[in-house]
Amino acid sequence: MFIVALLTALTLTAAACGGGGGEETGELGDPERGGTFRVEIDEFPWEQGYGFDPTVEYVGDDWTLLKTLLIRGLTGYRYVTAEEGGTEAIPDMAEGLGEFSEDGLTVTYKIKPGIRFGDPVGREITAQDFVTSFERLGTAELTAGGYANYFVPLVEGMQAFNDGEADSISGVTAVDDRTVQFKLTKPSPDWDFRMAMPAAAPIPEEAATCFTGYATYGNYLVSSGPYQFEGMDQVDFSDCDDLTPPSGFKLEEHMLLERNPNYDASTDNPEARESFPDRFEFRKNTNPENSYDKLARGEIDYAWATPPPDVIARYSRNEDLKKFMFQFPDNSTWYLTMTMTQPPFDDVNVRKAVNAIMDKTGMIQAWGGVATGIPAEHAVPPTVLNALNAGEYDPYKSENHRGDLEAAQAFMKESKYDTDGDGLCDADACKNLTHITRETDPFPNVAAVVDSSLEKIGITTRLVEAASFYGAAGTPAKPVHITSGSGWGPDWAEPITFFELTFLGTSISIANNINISMTGFTAQVAQNLNSQYQQQEDQELKGLKVDPPAAPVPGIDDRFAACADLEPGDERAQCWIDLDMFIMEEIVPWVPYRWGNDVDIVGPAVTKYEFDTFGANIAFSHVAVDPSKQT
């Protein structure tokens, strides 16, 4: 997923956080209908640039808000932990999961009757509303930066529509008011997962015609879920030039939600949405520590910011407070990248040595301690692979994950960059390497641990703390050596999205490149990139060029394609596991160092908490408050 964009992690070493707090979700009291659930957040996720527009929105926290509170799709999730079934796609607006034709190229959904849009549209949702949302998804001007790539090449006629060569998408049809059908260019066994993404949710034509600009619809989002923005009943789409945003959603101030008067809970699945509170309030607090003080006093119900170490310690050690703190794996891997086109990282033995020497425990301490995550041992988190749990597979094992100098030196001795065989990288190429990290906490501290580890095997770096990490590290024509600011999570509960943008040679892009390590970089990829640079209007980008590799950089494109073609089941699952191991032992483009934890602390008035493994967040569709305990 989710480029994990909200980074409010910590610099202080947590004092013996001790992993305390609840790991069980459940009732903290008697969950009852009513009340207002009050949230403070230090930065609104929609301020990342996607404007809360579901067609393009790609920030995980916004996905949580959209899918648990505001919009429904044909399919969805239960928004619970993996153990409780949170990783399975389930029907949402559709009567069942997709009905696939025998050749897997046609998928049909039947929409449940009686599901209506919120104010001001109010009418029943029809199949045509999905045609509208897909046309929006297929409109190139509207989807910059989003994930249209998950749909455009896969739906028949969508590429032509995207290229402006067709007026409609031939592969999306409203067979009748309640039946929507998709024709695919190739079988997609994970199609139900794709349909659970916010961009696939229905959009009313009445509203869509007003929002032909990029990321403009979010402020006026018409609900199909249990809640809507306050003031939506005052919005009038009849005159697109004279629109006034609803009072409940001021993009930089607050989001206030009230119940959607047209929502019929009988059409929904209580396993997915229980919708206890009458209202939700999301307000900004630029002082996250103050949010936690207010939380403790019962003035708010949830502080949506990484808890400071002292708060975690306080809740961990206090028996009365422990039950209000929850920790769950957030399905993310945080990792270092080593650019395989740049010496000395063009030598796999050097990359292995770096993996062996890295002090992962130190890096996690820099994040804030064990409450924030555990040392990662391979690329894809066990919660995504459903296998290879911590301790079961670690090709670069060391005691307490502190690094193993002996093992690292053994790898280094095999490298051409160890000219005298002493286990140290002593060639000129080992010195003064460019190391890019993020300038926000905790990354400078993480980078310090990385540099300290690298020095043990003779590698020195020049650290650059970048305000725009992918801007600095993600331009292939301006390669860097090593980076320590990357994190990744899956877009749905299946490993496929963990590999696509991060490791495929065909995914290497001219800017904001996720595949920083250049895995799978070939002469053909270089040619494509150079062609794309030439297409740029900006003179700075236009003048850039990548040098083709002397030999293709090892990649996984063929293996990935083979796994992606398999039907869901044990064979496919094993294929992903094998691919993860192949990456770690043969390609070695990363040093995975942290599998993240989401730490949630709720206020004393909260009577129910759930963790949503899809969004790696608190599940707003399941929370409840007792107003009598609020202050």
Next chain:
Amino acid sequence: MLRYLIRRVLWMILVLFVITLITFWIFFVLPPVDPAVTFAGRAPTPETINRVREQFGLDKPLYQQYFHFVDAFVTGDRFGWPGMGYSFASKAAIRDSVLGRAWITMQLALGAAFLWLLIGIPIGIISALKRRTIVDRAAMGFALFGVSAPVFWLGLVGLYLFWNKLGWSAGTGYVPFGDDPIAWFRHFWLAWVVLALLYAAFYARLVRGNMLEVMSEDYIRTARAKGLSERRVVLKHGLRSSLTPVVTLFGLDLGGLLGGAIITESVFNIPGLGPYTVAAAFRGDLPVVLAVTLFGAVAITFFTLVVDVVYAYLDPRVRYA
């Protein structure tokens, strides 16, 4: 005086023009990262980047972009007057955000300014008149504390004591005066005090120094010799002359604060210009940065003009042609 005012206004316009030009150059011509790339999302195609560039108007020649910006600011855009465009990040109209936040920052700044004058000037006077006494030492000790204590620390300690423990403050956040005047005051007073302490300390030292100098002047001795009361000598003759540098500094300080008291606003969660601008700068949200810079420049140049006019009133030797 009128001719002077007209000249100063014209000069102000020239200064603003230069400021916008320099700011535009720094942020649009020499940006650390191409904003189109920043907001094009992850792994963008060339078409995506070009499209985003077009949407943001960055595909036009620089001089056209600058002219469009100035034209919109002067004549307005679809969001109103002055026209400031929309935020690359949130897509919200910048005008509404800036004006709304500026109003809030102004409340913070004016309240703090009132306090720091109320605290700083009397302390400076008393300290000067009671030179080398325990009163003087205590006053300058206060000044040292005020200057040394970081604002964020003062704010956090203040919140802990007066909100968390004593309940005298309503804590962080902002409540509009029109919604609840009492809540408005209870939210603001601690932020005013915290912000004012730093400036009060400066002003106390400044007034003390000026007073010491002025009170040793011949005309002060003359005033006493004429039989004027000490109160009149100090306030009408001594203080008036001492205040001219204070007025200068006050104008600059207030103008500068109107650009956003970043730390105070962050600690007290006051939705003013400060954190808004900082976040925009980090995100590469250039229209916001440009708009706030221009707004801040207008505020400072305006208050500098006010200061000069007040100068003429305070110091009869100053006359403007």
